[in-house]
Amino acid sequence: MTSCKKPKTMRALKGAITAASLCLLAGPANAQETARQKSVIVFDASYSMISAQNSGGTSQRLPLAKEISKRLFNDPGQFDALPALVVFGDYRIDSTVGNCQNTHVRARGGRRTAQALSQINTVIDQVNARGRTPIIDTLDLIAREFVEEEIQVVIVTDFDRDPRCMTPQKTACSNIQRILRDDTGRQRIFVDFIVTAGIERQQISPQLQALQSCLNAQILPLPDNRFIDRHVSTILGSLYPGQPIERPAFVPAPLPVPAPLPAIDRAVAPTFTPTTGAVIITAHLPAIAAHFPVALPDRPVITLSGRNGVPSEDNPGRGVEFDVAPATYDALVEWRGRRQTIPGIQVTAGHTTRIDVDIAPFILKVDALDRNGKKLGKEVKWQVTDTAGKHVLFAGPRLRMPVPQGVYAVSAKRDHRQSHTPAQVTVPSGGEDFGTDVVTMQ
Numbered sequence: 516m517t518s519c520k521k522p523k524t525m526r527a528l529k530g531a532i533t534a535a536s537l538c539l540l541a542g543p544a545n546a547q548e549t550a551r552q553k554s555v556i557v558f559d560a561s562y563s564m565i566s567a568q569n570s571g572g573t574s575q576r577l578p579l580a581k582e583i584s585k586r587l588f589n590d591p592g593q594f595d596a597l598p599a600l601v602v603f604g605d606y607r608i609d610s611t612v613g614n615c616q617n618t619h620v621r622a623r624g625g626r627r628t629a630q631a632l633s634q635i636n637t638v639i640d641q642v643n644a645r646g647r648t649p650i651i652d653t654l655d656l657i658a659r660e661f662v663e664e665e666i667q668v669v670i671v672t673d674f675d676r677d678p679r680c681m682t683p684q685k686t687a688c689s690n691i692q693r694i695l696r697d698d699t700g701r702q703r704i705f706v707d708f709i710v711t712a713g714i715e716r717q718q719i720s721p722q723l724q725a726l727q728s729c730l731n732a733q734i735l736p737l738p739d740n741r742f743i744d745r746h747v748s749t750i751l752g753s754l755y756p757g758q759p760i761e762r763p764a765f766v767p768a769p770l771p772v773p774a775p776l777p778a779i780d781r782a783v784a785p786t787f788t789p790t791t792g793a794v795i796i797t798a799h800l801p802a803i804a805a806h807f808p809v810a811l812p813d814r815p816v817i818t819l820s821g822r823n824g825v826p827s828e829d830n831p832g833r834g835v836e837f838d839v840a841p842a843t844y845d846a847l848v849e850w851r852g853r854r855q856t857i858p859g860i861q862v863t864a865g866h867t868t869r870i871d872v873d874i875a876p877f878i879l880k881v882d883a884l885d886r887n888g889k890k891l892g893k894e895v896k897w898q899v900t901d902t903a904g905k906h907v908l909f910a911g912p913r914l915r916m917p918v919p920q921g922v923y924a925v926s927a928k929r930d931h932r933q934s935h936t937p938a939q940v941t942v943p944s945g946g947e948d949f950g951t952d953v954v955t956m957q
Contacts, residue, residue: 516557553624554598554754557653558584558673561643563636563675564712565566576713579737581639583710584671587754588635591627595755598669599624599661600635603653604646613795613836613867615680618656620952638687648677650726652683654694654764658704668706669750670732673713674723677788677837678865681722688729693729706730707753712737719886740802789865794819794837796857798848815850815874835935848872877942881914883927883934885956893929899926900937918942925954932956 564577574734588597602608603618611617621638622631648671657666684690694706709718709732716736727734736745798815817835822843846857853874860868879899883891890913897914899904902922909916914925924937934954942950 534926554667555657556584556587556598556600556669556762558602558603558646560646561648561673562645563673564644577644579740579854580671580712582740583737583743583746586638587638587750588632588634590703590747591751591755597624597627600638601643601653601657603649604644606643606645613679615644615647615652618649618653624811646836647680648675649680658694666704667754668704669708670706671712675709678791679793691729694840698914706732706752707735708720708735710735710737714738755773792862793836793840794860794862795867796835796846796872799871799873815848818847820845849876851894877918877920879916879918879923879940880943880949880951881925881938882953884953898926927954929956
């Protein structure tokens with residue numbers, strides 16, 4: 516840190532001239548951005564922020580989270596340092612299904628500039644909320660990525676259930692305290708606030724109550740935008756102590772007195788009992804495009820159907836994850852007319868079932884015959900042409916080629932012999948998954 520103290524000697528005076536210049540350029544020092552302190556805003560981009568099937572709350576979770584997060588970066592004064600921005604669940608960065616490590620530092624904070632502020636606003640505006648809710652993994656990332664002696668954290672989340680990333684082992688208070696403390700046992704990371712976007716206080720889950728108790732964090736419910744000004748003032752007053760913030764006068768509507776949260780014994784690690792299980796279905800598609808550059812739908816549709824009145828869900832994607840209630844399900848994978856059923860999938864609470872499905876391609880099968888009707892056992896050069904005039908060459912004693920559904924003209928050549936006329940082959944042929952024909956060589 517640059518010192519602005521009065522020099523005591525002539526030699527010190529020369530060095531102090533440069534130091535004084537730096538002090539003038541830097542402007543007033545901010546208490547929250549030094550070599551010892553750091554503030555971090557954590558943004559939840561999990562799928563529950565946009566899902567119509569989330570547990571309670573409103574459909575405005577993501578817009579509310581974006582609005583208050585941007586205010587926390589944009590409202591402070593020109594000399595207040597920017598907090599760091601950490602985002603989890605953003606599919607713009609990592610679209611791996613079920614990934615609890617999809618948490619990234621999107622901005623490291625520091626000096627406030629128009630360019631840095633614009634980049635942060637763009638990241639928040641463009642998040643693709645499709646991922647998981649790895650809050651404990653995110654705290655672990657913060658502990659590893661930032662070296663400051665004291666780190667203040669604000670988490671903006673809806674904290675919907677996530678039995679995959681918030682396991683009892685991870686949410687055990689002993690594990691959380693290990694992450695928050697340094698090697699000497701001194702607490703280094705302080706989660707000051709958890710803003711619950713789109714969630715009323717009475718809708719806060721027991722899991723979040725247990726997490727709040729272990730983190731010693733203050734929960735700020737944000738069911739709608741009436742409370743944004745109040746919460747922004749509360750948070751900035753903690754992040755920038757002693758720094759006056761000019762804002763229009765705000766008279767909040769009176770809040771209902773919340774019911775007291777149940778006491779939690781800190782000596783016992785808080786745990787929760789999962790109520791859902793996960794099914795991950797991955798569809799492996801044939802590499803048809805290597806043969807014909809045709810437009811193929813890039814994603815199959817995977818449907819998970821419940822039995823005994825349990826509703827079904829369907830999603831497009833090569834890999835799809837379903838969080839569902841314990842029951843027996845049937846899955847259907849559809850792609851370009853191909854249908855594959857996986858019956859009797861047993862789902863139990865707290866467990867994940869993984870299923871890989873190979874979508875078999877349509878096969879074009881053609882044999883070459885001589886004048887006597889015998890199959891040629893030697894190398895034959897094949898040309899396959901589709902209805903658009905695109906063609907591919909293939910060498911071998913017989914033609915076996917994965918292709919999209921359609922009609923193809925097939926001709927063959929060996930030495931001086933040539934097939935009489937191209938064979939017209941329809942794929943699939945009849946009730947079979949392939950088209951079969953023969954060509955006769957001259």
